[in-house]
Amino acid sequence: MRLVLIGPPGAGKGTQAALLGRRFGIPHISTGDLFRENVGRGTPLGQEARRYLDAGELVPDHVTGAMVRRRLEEPDARRGFLLDGFPRTVEQAHALTTILAATGAVLDAVVEFDAPEHVVVERLRGRGRSDDTEEVIRHRQQVYRRQTAPLLAHYADIVLTVHAVGAVEEINDRALEALADLPGAA
Secondary structure, eight states, X not given: OEEEXXXXXXXXXXXXXXXXXXXXXXXXXXXXXXXXXXXXXXXHHHHHHHHHHHTTOOOOHHHHHHHHHHHHTSGGGTTOEEEESOXXXXXXXXXXXXXXXXXXXXXXXXXXXXOOHHHHHHHHHTTXXXXXXXXXXXXXXXXXHHXXXXXXXXXXXXXXXXXXOSOHHHHHHHHHHHHTTSTTOO
């Protein structure tokens, strides 16, 4: 099963990705983890990413895409994967299509974790991180909406929307139900 998970910051994608990855026996691949791993190991891609991160800039698509491509080439991802944080834009979606086409693979679904802004703002404020001010959180929500609306339209034929409000187990049950008809879900 090859899945992309999307949703606003605070929708619980990381939590659900871990649960779904264990359930289906496929790796949860987070771009944040890829950045930390590559930077920490000092790989050439990590060194390039660090230059942008240290300058407070976004890591360019070509660097992020190369990290994702390399990660998807690893043996544990051949049976499937859950991508969390990539693609974030239509341009990155085209890059992912190219990456998958090289192995004859396609995405099975894009799972959108949908939650109202007031819910995700409260979740994020409850984390107690210093960078989680209401102003910063609301700005991240605006950026997400601006970047993601075109992405949802791009993937319209394979988007499965999951209501991401409630207990972790309830949301996971909804996600499993949404994925039930896909190959490999049984």
